[in-house]
Amino acid sequence: MRTPRRSPDAPADAGRLSPAGVAREPGTARIAVDLLGGDDAPAVVVDGALRALRADPDLHLLLVGPIKVAGALIDALDPAQRARISVRPADTAVDMADDPTVARTETTVRAAVAALREGLADALVSAGSTGATVTAAALGLGRWPQVRRPALAAVLPAVPGPVVLLDVGGSLESSPATLTRHAVLGAAYATVAHGAAAPRVGLLSVGTEPGKGDRARRLADPMLSTAVLPGAARYVGLVEGYDVCLGTRADVVVTDGFTGNVLLKAIEGAYAMAGGSPPGGGAPRAAALLGVAGTVVVCHGAARADDITSGIALAAHLWRQDATDRVAALIAGDRTDRTTDTEVRTS
Amino acid sequence: MRTPRRSPDAPADAGRLSPAGVAREPGTARIAVDLLGGDDAPAVVVDGALRALRADPDLHLLLVGPIKVAGALIDALDPAQRARISVRPADTAVDMADDPTVARTETTVRAAVAALREGLADALVSAGSTGATVTAAALGLGRWPQVRRPALAAVLPAVPGPVVLLDVGGSLESSPATLTRHAVLGAAYATVAHGAAAPRVGLLSVGTEPGKGDRARRLADPMLSTAVLPGAARYVGLVEGYDVCLGTRADVVVTDGFTGNVLLKAIEGAYAMAGGSPPGGGAPRAAALLGVAGTVVVCHGAARADDITSGIALAAHLWRQDATDRVAALIAGDRTDRTTDTEVRTS
CATH class of the missing domain: 3.40.718.10 (Isopropylmalate Dehydrogenase)
Incomplete structure (x- = not known):
């Protein structure tokens, strides 16, 4: 692939927005959720997102998908919960049989990656095609130096x-x-x-x-x-x-x-x-994508609602731990960075 | 490998000695056991062989390994059980680090294969190096037509x-x-x-x-x-x-x-x-080798005594079912053969 290692559009601090990198658990986490990703989307994604929102009062969700689907989810919330929701419209799911490297229309996962890149979300969760998510993340967020394959x-x-x-x-x-x-x-x-x-x-x-x-x-x-x-x-x-x-x-x-x-x-x-x-x-039904400049969690295509909830919790946890940047810094040997504040627990 | 598909030494009916191919369960089964195969050999092999012998009154064992080891096993038996034991001396285990394709000395697994080829045993069980067992079986018993890799x-x-x-x-x-x-x-x-x-x-x-x-x-x-x-x-x-x-x-x-x-x-x-x-x-700790002209069961290298017992029982079962020859016949389309007597249960 001819992807630049870091997309020119990706801000240098993509994936970290807090000023000092202090441990952020608990703390606000804004997770972009791909409403159309997964075999049983959007139903299980909506259900899983609702559960996550109820379980974690500091969780904000950016729903990426059809307005109608997002609307149904929002209708199930009380006003205080609604204040923790935003929506990014996108109508096309990745067709699992399609070549994920070919760009045609704006898919939900690409819209979610864009939101991450633009600083509108801290992490993203998708249960859609793994290949499509990895490609979208690598292209949209950039890869770490020396990582060809996230x-x-x-x-x-x-x-x-x-x-x-x-x-x-x-x-x-x-x-x-x-x-x-x-x-x-x-x-x-x-x-x-x-x-x-x-x-x-x-x-x-x-x-x-x-x-x-x-x-x-x-x-x-x-x-x-x-x-x-x-x-x-x-x-x-x-x-x-x-x-x-x-x-x-x-x-x-x-x-x-x-x-x-x-x-x-x-x-x-x-x-x-x-x-x-x-x-x-x-066996975990969510996995962290390592090697891209952002916090990305991929759920199982056959995810159930509680798997989506776990995936969102993992994404929030990684973000609050500043895990992505700390992993990148550790690999780069860049330990004079803000990671010194949180101190990698190696003792 | 330059192995002939069927070793010139292998009799055409290697692996089947009963005249009519009728279901032989129960019935005498003579199993060659590699005493030196496995991480914890010979102790667990001896133990496993003893258990198998006690569990199955129609089981005969050909112990392949050092006379001293076989002697220790025989000492634990009563006279009736001893009548179901024979011994083939061989003193060299396969060194797991060695190249199993290089013949140097007579290893226990090669001696066991030779016993099978000579009609002294009906099936063999080894928990030694899988590579060595597969190679010894392919070379010593011959492979089925069109099977390059058992x-x-x-x-x-x-x-x-x-x-x-x-x-x-x-x-x-x-x-x-x-x-x-x-x-x-x-x-x-x-x-x-x-x-x-x-x-x-x-x-x-x-x-x-x-x-x-x-x-x-x-x-x-x-x-x-x-x-x-x-x-x-x-x-x-x-x-x-x-x-x-x-x-x-x-x-x-x-x-x-x-x-x-x-x-x-x-x-x-x-x-x-x-x-x-x-x-x-x-998870099974014994597996059947398919594609060689004989009944060969490979146990897990980390086999315990009961795994060896299971491996011996599997070998006896396959032999009594005439499984190896029936599988070969089914593949060859040779269903006019003796398999018509036992009739493959396809209905």
Whole structure:
């Protein structure tokens, strides 16, 4: 793609509007919601947005979609809640069968990205086509330096602590360079979002002995061994499928977007079959997009209302933590920036 | 590899010794067990073999490994049980770090394959290096016509019935031709081993819409749409990770060995996290090798004693069902053969 790394339209501080970067939880969070994204949109999105609004009194929503749909949602609110709503009209959903890289009409997800870029929202949530959201975000917000492929990071509960799994479908590329870059993103995310002191980063493969795996893993393993990881993160070598759920070997599990996507859904299926999720929650149905200059959360296409609510809560949480900018700063080694105020919890 | 499709040493009826192919369950099954295969071998293998022998009075075991290890197992048996044991001495385990395609000394798994080829055992079980087992079996027993890459098939419980997942690590190759061939193998296995009337075959991808997935899936999907599947099997298109556990969309889920392997272990991890397996059992820790002229079961490298017992029971079950030959016959369209006696349950 010929996308500039940072769109010329994107303000330098896109994705952060508070003056000092102090911890903003609680605090106002203005989330753009793609009303037409998802298999069961707009119904479940409207329902999920309503629930989020009721649960979080500091949440403001920018509804991006048809006026009629937004109107139905607004009718369900009391006057105080209505004061926390704004609307950006857009009428076209992404057709899942369309090529998401081809621009035709203004889709809801592109309108939501534009709102973020213009400073009208702090973060965005979409359950629409992942490809369309990633493309719109990369084009509209710009990518971080050295990030060609933004990664979707999902967080799974495990006994020793949360496990970051990435990429779960940001791209379907599995080159050793992309795997290595994603390891850096994941390590920074675990440090910032989970306060992991020294996250252990593993590369997903079919065994733990060096040399196990397909060509991409066999090349990425030595590359990761010598890669400079952010903060106090360290590479622990190859890990296996169980490690994604159990967390015993790694806090960050790196894989390509194809494998990560099918893996996450298989885990979700297993929890459903086992009759319930483990303590701390099951397979997440929302993931953070890492590598673009803004806070973007992608929900599962088959999202239910409570998944949308969780996605909005994740977006608000990341914004309030100033996570996106802190991850970017950590990767850039730019720790003299405002991140010194909030201090990355690495001790 | 330059392996002949059928080893010149392999007898034409390798893997089937009963005269008429009638259902042999119960009936004598002689299983070769690789005593040195697995992370915790020989202890867990000895333990697992003992349990299998006690559970199944028609089971005979050919212990393949060091005489001393076999002797310790035999000492734990009463005279009647001892009558169901034979031993084939072999002292070298496969070193997991070695290249499994390089022949150096006689390993336990190669000795076990030789025993199968010579008609001294009906099936073999190993928890050693998958690569070494697949290579030894392909070289020693020969591969079926048109099968370049034998596939490991795992069976997961689901509400509508069992789901066959393949390949779970027989090879790490993901070419469209291999995926298509493995779909044929999986469909025949579901028909024969589970009596599936008209198995639904799905290709694992990141979404169900045509065009979803990486290059291999995008090419394999149309190839599978026109492929001739055995019996009454039909291709249902792309499926997702949940379908592996839930079984709502497909009875056979086809993927490459890398993805299948990490997926299966992730499902195992999820069941462990959820505090238990679903009714009907959880993630299998033994898989059948399809595409070689003999009954071969591969156990998990981290197998515990009960996994070895399950692997031996699976091998005995497949042998008693005459599954290997019936699958081969179904694929070859050779339904005038002895399979007419046992009649594939397609109605």
